Amino acid sequence: MQKTLARFEEYRELVKTKASKLPKKHPRCLADGNELLRFYGATITCSLGINGVSSLCVSDKCCVCRIIRDGFSTKRELKGGIGVFTSSTSARAFESIEVFEENPDTRKALIVCRVIAGRVHRPLENIQEMAGQSGFDSLAGKVGLYSNIEELYLLSPRALLPCFVVICKP
Numbered sequence: 519m520q521k522t523l524a525r526f527e528e529y530r531e532l533v534k535t536k537a538s539k540l541p542k543k544h545p546r547c548l549a550d551g552n553e554l555l556r557f558y559g560a561t562i563t564c565s566l567g568i569n570g571v572s573s574l575c576v577s578d579k580c581c582v583c584r585i586i587r588d589g590f591s592t593k594r595e596l597k598g599g600i601g602v603f604t605s606s607t608s609a610r611a612f613e614s615i616e617v618f619e620e621n622p623d624t625r626k627a628l629i630v631c632r633v634i635a636g637r638v639h640r641p642l643e644n645i646q647e648m649a650g651q652s653g654f655d656s657l658a659g660k661v662g663l664y665s666n667i668e669e670l671y672l673l674s675p676r677a678l679l680p681c682f683v684v685i686c687k688p
Contacts, residue, residue, distance in 0.1 A: 522589035522679065526634070529676035533636040533655055544637060551634040552655075556604035556670060557611035558629045558678070560585060563621060567685040582627050582683055590675035601657060601671035602678060604633060610668060612686065630682040633672055640667075 530551040537547035546552040562582040564575035574583040590602055605611040608628050615626045636655025655677065659669030672678055 525589060525676045526632070526679040529674060530634050533634055533677075536655075537637065547636055552636050552638070554633050554635050554670075555681075556606060556631050556633045556678075557608050558585075558602070558604050558631050558680075559611040559613075559615035560627055560629055561615060561617055562625045562627045562685060563623055567683075582629065582685075585629060585680055586683070589680075590678045601673045602675055603659070604631065604670050604672060604678070606666060606668050606670075608684070626686045628684040628686065629680045630684065632679040632681055633670070634677040635667075635670060635672070636677070638667065638670070 530553070533547055533551040537544050537551075544552070560581035563580040564577060564583060565571045566574065566580075566583060574587050576583070576587075578584055603614055605614065611628050612626060617624050617626070634655065637653065638656050638658055639654040640658040654673070656673055657671045658667045659671055660667075
């Protein structure tokens with residue numbers, strides 16, 4: 519967890535440094551990297567949370583334990599070839615959870631994360647075309663009323679820090 523926290527803080531400093539060099543200043547990026555709280559949906563295949571079990575398992579199939587233990591990875595958590603998907607609402611994050619194997623022990627969980635959104639690009643149409651464009655740290659998927667970013671794709675796995683796990687009943 520210490521390694522994940524260090525990577526997160528290093529990424530924040532990188533975003534702040536990049537923002538300070540831009541001609542148009544972005545106050546939130548300069549202050550804290552534009553940090554937000556977001557939900558991430560994942561599966562859990564071990565006994566974590568059952569009858570008070572609090573130790574992490576070592577299985578790569580248990581997404582929650584892997585993320586808490588090693589942090590996020592672009593290879594595993596990449597959504598649609600874009601970035602790591604997060605949501606401003608627990609319901610949307612829960613809907614996004616994909617269960618790949620028919621394991622009766624697989625449960626769904628929500629991870630509340632601190633994220634460094636940095637400079638957010640708000641594409642109007644094809645979000646995948648914008649993923650490779652430089653200068654942005656995240657991409658807005660769905661934008662709600664009053665400019666609320668409901669869906670946010672983080673382009674770097676270092677931009678996410680898992681903080682809380684909410685294990686959902688089946």
